[in-house]
Amino acid sequence: MQERRCTYELRREGGEAVYLDHEEGREIRIPQAWCAGLYQAAKPDPITDEGKFLEAVLNPVEGPPLRQIAARKNARTAAVIVSDATRSVPTAKVAGHLVDELKAGGVSEDGITFFVALGVHRDATEAEMRSFLGEALYDRGIRIENHDPYTPEKLIDLGRTSFGTPVKVNKKAQQCDVKVTVGKTELHEMAGFSGGRKSILPGVASEETILVNHRPEMIFAQGTGAGSLEHNPIHLDMLETAKLFGVDFSVNFVAGRSGEPAGVFAGGLESSHMASVAYLRRFCSVEVPRRADVLVTTPGAPLNCDMYQGVKSLFALSHLLEPDSVVLFYGAFPEGMNSLDYVEPLRRFQSDLQAARRYAWENYRIQMDHTLPTIDILEKGVKIVVCSDTVARQDILDLQMHPCTTMGEAMDTAIGLSGKAEPMIGFFPSAQSAILRCAQP
Numbered sequence: 001m002q003e004r005r006c007t008y009e010l011r012r013e014g015g016e017a018v019y020l021d022h023e024e025g026r027e028i029r030i031p032q033a034w035c036a037g038l039y040q041a042a043k044p045d046p047i048t049d050e051g052k053f054l055e056a057v058l059n060p061v062e063g064p065p066l067r068q069i070a071a072r073k074n075a076r077t078a079a080v081i082v083s084d085a086t087r088s089v090p091t092a093k094v095a096g097h098l099v100d101e102l103k104a105g106g107v108s109e110d111g112i113t114f115f116v117a118l119g120v121h122r123d124a125t126e127a128e129m130r131s132f133l134g135e136a137l138y139d140r141g142i143r144i145e146n147h148d149p150y151t152p153e154k155l156i157d158l159g160r161t162s163f164g165t166p167v168k169v170n171k172k173a174q175q176c177d178v179k180v181t182v183g184k185t186e187l188h189e190m191a192g193f194s195g196g197r198k199s200i201l202p203g204v205a206s207e208e209t210i211l212v213n214h215r216p217e218m219i220f221a222q223g224t225g226a227g228s229l230e231h232n233p234i235h236l237d238m239l240e241t242a243k244l245f246g247v248d249f250s251v252n253f254v255a256g257r258s259g260e261p262a263g264v265f266a267g268g269l270e271s272s273h274m275a276s277v278a279y280l281r282r283f284c285s286v287e288v289p290r291r292a293d294v295l296v297t298t299p300g301a302p303l304n305c306d307m308y309q310g311v312k313s314l315f316a317l318s319h320l321l322e323p324d325s326v327v328l329f330y331g332a333f334p335e336g337m338n339s340l341d342y343v344e345p346l347r348r349f350q351s352d353l354q355a356a357r358r359y360a361w362e363n364y365r366i367q368m369d370h371t372l373p374t375i376d377i378l379e380k381g382v383k384i385v386v387c388s389d390t391v392a393r394q395d396i397l398d399l400q401m402h403p404c405t406t407m408g409e410a411m412d413t414a415i416g417l418s419g420k421a422e423p424m425i426g427f428f429p430s431a432q433s434a435i436l437r438c439a440q441p
Contacts, residue, residue: 007258007300008429010038019427023300024332026407028427036292036426041434042283043257050093053264057097057251060267061275066098066180066249070105073248075177077111078102081199082182084118085128086309088302089184090261092134094251098180099137107178114144115173117183117203119210120366147173149207161240163233165213168206169245179246181269184253185276187284187433189315190219190369192229195252196273197242205241207366213237214369216361226316227284227435229277242269252276259301286434288320292426293418295320296328300430304331306338307391308370314384315373316431320438323381326423328414330387330407337395341367346375347398353379374399383417385410 009020017035019028047053058065070078080098083089095114102112114133116124123146130138138144147170148154156171173179181203185195202210213234218224223231247269254263254276265275295317299310310331317327337343345368349355357375360368377384384401387410396403402417404410415423428436 008038008040008427010035010427019296021298021429024298024304024330026298026330028296028407028411030411030425031422034422034425036290036424038427038429039286039288039434039436040429041286044254044262044279044283046256046258046260046262047264053093053261054097056264056266057094057101060249060272061265062271063249063268066101066178067105069248070102070107070178073177075102075105075107075111077176078107078113078178078180079173079176080112080114080180080182081117081173081204082114082132083184083199083203084116084121084124086121086302086305087184087194088255088259089182089253091132091182092137093253093261094182094264094266095133096137098182098251099142102178102180105178109140109142112142113172113176114142115170115204116144116146117181117199118147118149119202119205120149120207147204149205149210155206158244161237161244163213163218163237163240165201165237165241166206166209167241167244168209169200169241170204173204174245178248180249180251181247182251184255185273185280186255187226187280187316187435189226189312189373189432190214190224191234191238192225192227192232193273193277193280195276196250196269197235197238197247199242199250200245200247201238201241204245209241211364211366213241214366216364216372219369219372226432227281239270254280284433284435285437287437287439288426289439290426291320291322291424291438293324293420293423294326294328294414294425295428296330296425297428297431298330299432303432304333306335307331307333307386307388307395308337308339308342308367311370311374312432313428313430314377315370316434316436317428318373318377320436321377321380321382324419325380326383326385326414326417328385328387328410329401330410333388333390336391339367339370341365342370343395343398344368345371346400350398350400385414385417
């Protein structure tokens with residue numbers, strides 16, 4: 001078997017430290033004395049036995065198998081809710097097994113519909129839908145469609161959560177006899193962890209429902225944040241919504257370093273999700289023993305699809321940043337910024353961060369959820385260098401960041417902004433996948 005290469009690597013060559021990003025083909029060389037280290041979450045070994053996926057579906061961590069659920073309900077219709085391309089979930093590994101289980105429980109193939117849980121993201125393409133189902137299942141004509149969060153006639157109102165969130169969700173999916181979700185569990189900057197209940201909110205919720213759940217009062221409430229669940233109002237609100245929706249069976253993946261499936265947990269909505277969370281917690285804590293003057297980060301795939309998604313790696317560094325810190329943030333970002341709302345408040349009030357914050361609170365739209373944490377970082381006095389040849393230069397400038405098109409230019413700019421002749425430089429790839437703990441006060 002060929003040895004699997006790490007996505008990110010730090011080598012010593014002579015008197016230089018060489019940082020390599022094999023995924024994007026990037027390289028940074030600095031004097032060894034300047035290198036603060038490479039910090040990234042550990043990852044579990046990938047699943048090499050394809051039979052493990054069927055085994056997980058047939059033997060849930062809690063509750064009856066899917067076929068029994070369908071049979072007991074005398075089900076004739078089933079919804080299988082799957083993630084979109086921004087989440088890179090290996091859905092095809094279990095899609096066929098879920099269809100077989102539903103059929104064994106009495107649901108015909110004509111009664112099964114896959115729904116792409118877009119939230120308010122763009123529609124999935126036909127090629128993406130094919131990849132979600134897998135070639136064989138897609139070619140058999142299994143129905144798959146994009147969720148629509150905007151059209152009232154396609155939504156059903158299930159009331160409100162205890163947090164005041166209106167529960168308006170995909171009507172066709174909710175009215176199916178059996179509801180199944182497939183997602184991936186990873187750290188999430190607001191909800192604590194992705195996966196499980198997030199397939200419903202934001203996955204197949206209305207724009208209004210998502211907006212209320214993602215409102216600033218929730219984002220900045222005590223208890224929100226990566227790795228936090230117990231007192232996290234965003235998580236608890238999502239969980240209430242999923243319970244009102246009525247999820248019967250859930251599959252949650254955990255990914256390895258290169259995105260391949262490394263864990264799979266199926267069963268009840270909460271039990272399967274919490275099993276995947278417990279597994280992931282074993283790998284995501286990272287201690288940072290020394291402070292860096294320049295912090296280099298990139299989101300990696302799939303969040304490097306655009307800068308709006310990609311800034312999650314920047315937010316993960318926030319508690320390591322001091323007023324004189326510099327962040328070098330880079331990514332492929334083939335879809336550019338991909339969010340006018342993210343940029344809008346800072347574009348309007350470039351010289352006044354407090355005014356930009358007020359505007360975002362008073363004119364809040366869903367994708368301003370990333371505007372407010374960006375303002376928090378900028379208000380610290382942190383300088384951010386963005387290396388991208390796909391994001392519009394003016395968009396980066398409007399965000400009060402420093403645009404560069406090559407890594408050499410970006411590193412020179414970052415070193416210059418640090419104001420130090422010999423800055424300490426740390427590398428934090430896919431920082432959103434780690435809970436970073438600084439040993440220094």
